[in-house]
Amino acid sequence: MEFAGLLVTASGIVDRAQPLLRADDLGVLRGDGVFERLLIVDGEPDLFDEHLQRLERSAVMTGLRLPPPESWRKAIAIACDEVRGLENMSLRMIVTRGVDESGDEPSWYVLVDQVSPAVLAKRTEGIAAVTLDRGLDPELTERAPWLLMGAKTLSYAVNMAAQRWAREHDADDAIFVAPDGQVLEAPTSAVVIARGRTLLSPPPSVGILPSITLGRLFRAASGAGWETRLEPFVLDDLHTADGVWLVSSIRLASRVHTLDGKALTCVAPHDEIAALSGPFRA
Amino acid sequence: MEFAGLLVTASGIVDRAQPLLRADDLGVLRGDGVFERLLIVDGEPDLFDEHLQRLERSAVMTGLRLPPPESWRKAIAIACDEVRGLENMSLRMIVTRGVDESGDEPSWYVLVDQVSPAVLAKRTEGIAAVTLDRGLDPELTERAPWLLMGAKTLSYAVNMAAQRWAREHDADDAIFVAPDGQVLEAPTSAVVIARGRTLLSPPPSVGILPSITLGRLFRAASGAGWETRLEPFVLDDLHTADGVWLVSSIRLASRVHTLDGKALTCVAPHDEIAALSGPFRA
Numbered sequence: 001m002e003f004a005g006l007l008v009t010a011s012g013i014v015d016r017a018q019p020l021l022r023a024d025d026l027g028v029l030r031g032d033g034v035f036e037r038l039l040i041v042d043g044e045p046d047l048f049d050e051h052l053q054r055l056e057r058s059a060v061m062t063g064l065r066l067p068p069p070e071s072w073r074k075a076i077a078i079a080c081d082e083v084r085g086l087e088n089m090s091l092r093m094i095v096t097r098g099v100d101e102s103g104d105e106p107s108w109y110v111l112v113d114q115v116s117p118a119v120l121a122k123r124t125e126g127i128a129a130v131t132l133d134r135g136l137d138p139e140l141t142e143r144a145p146w147l148l149m150g151a152k153t154l155s156y157a158v159n160m161a162a163q164r165w166a167r168e169h170d171a172d173d174a175i176f177v178a179p180d181g182q183v184l185e186a187p188t189s190a191v192v193i194a195r196g197r198t199l200l201s202p203p204p205s206v207g208i209l210p211s212i213t214l215g216r217l218f219r220a221a222s223g224a225g226w227e228t229r230l231e232p233f234v235l236d237d238l239h240t241a242d243g244v245w246l247v248s249s250i251r252l253a254s255r256v257h258t259l260d261g262k263a264l265t266c267v268a269p270h271d272e273i274a275a276l277s278g279p280f281r282a
Numbered sequence: 283m284e285f286a287g288l289l290v291t292a293s294g295i296v297d298r299a300q301p302l303l304r305a306d307d308l309g310v311l312r313g314d315g316v317f318e319r320l321l322i323v324d325g326e327p328d329l330f331d332e333h334l335q336r337l338e339r340s341a342v343m344t345g346l347r348l349p350p351p352e353s354w355r356k357a358i359a360i361a362c363d364e365v366r367g368l369e370n371m372s373l374r375m376i377v378t379r380g381v382d383e384s385g386d387e388p389s390w391y392v393l394v395d396q397v398s399p400a401v402l403a404k405r406t407e408g409i410a411a412v413t414l415d416r417g418l419d420p421e422l423t424e425r426a427p428w429l430l431m432g433a434k435t436l437s438y439a440v441n442m443a444a445q446r447w448a449r450e451h452d453a454d455d456a457i458f459v460a461p462d463g464q465v466l467e468a469p470t471s472a473v474v475i476a477r478g479r480t481l482l483s484p485p486p487s488v489g490i491l492p493s494i495t496l497g498r499l500f501r502a503a504s505g506a507g508w509e510t511r512l513e514p515f516v517l518d519d520l521h522t523a524d525g526v527w528l529v530s531s532i533r534l535a536s537r538v539h540t541l542d543g544k545a546l547t548c549v550a551p552h553d554e555i556a557a558l559s560g561p562f563r564a
Binding site: 147153158160162 | 287289298299300301302303304305306307309310311312313314315317343344345374376378391393395414415416417418419422425426427428429430433435436437438439440441442443444446447456461
């Protein structure tokens with residue numbers, strides 16, 4: 001099945017192959033916008049309320065105005081209806097400042113794409129990661145709001161450059177660490193480790209995006225007898241952990257099997273973690 | 283005179299009010315692109331070769347493919363012809379990765395806008411600036427190429443957030459400093475100070491954009507008997523300098539008259555520095 005992708009705006013479904021944005025939209029001129037990406041599960045947006053809430057948080061951090069929730073709900077309902085029955089669909093909510101600096105007329109739309117086979121494969125095959133210095137001290141999160149640490153903006157050039165660097169160095173993805181060695185996040189996912197029956201992930205206060213999939217994993221894991229903690233840890237802890245995963249809305253939980261060229265042993269139950277991260281309840 | 287702005291693509295002049303970019307252009311989804319902005323002076327792009335060279339450097343840093351120089355020259359010639367006789371025109375060269383991850387089909391175009399009266403006014407009135415921590419250690423420039431320090435990408439959300447923060451705190455613009463107190467650059471310009479007959483600006487090796495206008499200022503100043511040096515300096519040096527300026531292709535040289543709420547005395551000849559920065563030779 002080949003799915004060409006879908007575009008929904010306030011006007012409903014429009015031809016995605018046609019231009020939508022002006023050349024001087026501040027979303028493109030300055031990466032001035034925010035976004036969310038999530039799965040469509042059983043015809044519904046997965047964890048929509050959480051994603052909308054995080055989008056609103058990013059908008060506050062960047063001084064952007066969003067369309068009202070009803071506009072998103074309507075566009076997303078149209079999108080979900082259109083792809084009903086198709087497997088592995090993901091949905092992006094995009095908002096840019098538009099052409100007017102004031103932000104009074106934001107551009108916004110919904111894109112639907114099929115999750116790539118490569119990403120799906122990683123859920124079972126796992127990934128090789130390299131650690132890369134993110135350069136920003138976690139204590140700047142509160143003190144330097146202009147650095148937008150923890151906002152999900154369209155200014156993703158560094159995230160993309162980190163992933164390109166990883167691919168050019170025999171890896172699939174990157175894990176950012178702070179100058180002091182604290183583990184932060186991956187360019188498009190959160191990092192989780194297991195130590196016995198405890199799951200750990202760095203707290204958002206270190207300047208990272210609060211992960212919605214991590215939230216679901218931790219809730220489900222708590223119910224299944226795991227202890228879960230948002231707690232700082234360092235690079236060495238990745239090597240000594242019982243398991244390391246990257247989790248995100250699209251990849252769910254992918255196990256890190258190799259870090260900086262060294263194999264990581266995973267004695268933790270990967271299948272259980274994967275199931276607890278996902279939207280699928282048997 | 284009201285100028286509505288101009289858009290030139292490979293097809294020539296097109297209606298700027300019409301959409302040009304697809305909703306899934308990676309320039310908007312990820313701020314994945316590079317740009318330059320320059321003045322049009324006497325019907326010609328000011329310092330075009332230098333801007334093209336810097337665009338190429340940014341493209342290498344971000345793994346982007348550019349259209350050939352002839353394509354730029356042709357589009358820019360059309361743009362300059364169209365606005366011949368109009369004053370204070372600026373031109374932007376924009377390239378995005380396009381919709382194809384490979385970058386084989388980049389989106390690119392030229393925008394012409396009038397320099398805003400506010401920016402023009404700052405050339406004579408000067409500006410109030412606040413210093414903001416940029417968070418990145420200069421030594422990361424070489425060691426962490428994935429941070430894209432010194433690349434001019436479309437991922438400008440932090441630059442814009444810094445300027446918004448400045449405006450919300452009774453200032454016109456920001457000056458970034460490194461965690462160790464070294465002065466770096468402003469979100470859209472370089473920083474220059476005078477000490478006697480010496481002009482100093484931080485070297486690009488601290489992780490900042492090589493400034494084309496600074497290059498012109500230094501060449502012209504050398505010819506006029508100034509000593510010029512690319513050399514690190516710290517926050518305190520701004521307060522004790524004989525003059526502090528922000529220089530960029532559009533603002534040319536704007537004097538910083540207030541820093542972090544304190545008045546800066548300028549005993550250096552501002553008019554001379556402004557003239558040496560500019561394209562206008564009497």
